[in-house]
Amino acid sequence: MTALEFTYALDQVSPTLRPFALKLTKDHEDANDLVQETMLKAFTNREKFSEGTNLKAWLYTIMKNTFITNYQRLVRRNTFIDTTDNYHFLNSSSDHVTYNNAYTDFAMEDIYAAIDKLQEVYREPFMLHYKGFKYHEIAERLKVPIGTVKNRIHIARKELKSLLKVYAPAEA
Incomplete structure (x- = not known):
């Protein structure tokens, strides 16, 4: 050929x-x-x-x-x-990098401290939502309207965001 x-x-x-x-x-x-x-x-x-x-x-x-x-x-x-x-x-593959948890541990301590600083009226619905409860379940449990639950969780998030701004990603 x-x-x-x-x-x-x-x-x-x-x-x-x-x-x-x-x-x-x-x-x-x-x-x-x-x-x-x-x-x-x-x-x-x-x-x-x-x-x-x-x-x-x-x-x-x-x-x-x-x-x-x-x-x-x-x-x-x-x-x-x-x-x-x-x-x-x-x-030596970089796919197998092990990190210690020091940064994560410090961050979690700061997060829990910030959650503890929230007023009880905001902390309770936020924590229930964090644990996986749906809005209507939280409303039933706390005996408040669903709109109030959503508002309190929103305020809690906003408050936590300002308390934890050191962890916010850097803007380009």
């Missing part, structure tokens, strides 16, 4: 590679890269293809092996070896 014939055959089969690449990578850009790399490897190794065999299966095998090799390379790149007496493999 000449290079021109092989290129034509690759061109005919290439549209079927993208869905398989997308299934492997689960990302459009990575899938495009994988298809391109597969096509390049297939063309550069065209002499290894046996004419009369299934070109599509050969390309799928190249794609699958390329994907596995790239994945293993990525994993190896994020692994360090500790050379102390006991060897330890440390995965």
Whole structure:
């Protein structure tokens, strides 16, 4: 098979590679890269293809092996070896970052302190709503109209927002 014939055959089969690449990578850009790399490897190794065999299966095998090799390379790149007496493999991927809860603990203390500063008339419906009660359930429990419940929760939120403004996101 000449290079021109092989290129034509690759061109005919290439549209079927993208869905398989997308299934492997689960990302459009990575899938495009994988298809391109597969096509390049297939063309550069065209002499290894046996004419009369299934070109599509050969390309799928190249794609699958390329994907596995790239994945293993990525994993190896994020692994360090500790050379102390006991060897330890440390995965350095940023997906596995552990944070302590100090900031969260301080924030929760401030939130509860701010809630305690609310007048009882606002704090009680707010806390019931926070615990998952619906407006009509709070109204029944407190024996006040539903509009009053909504108003008190709104005022409580507004008050808490001003008390906790140090936690507000910075504006651009």
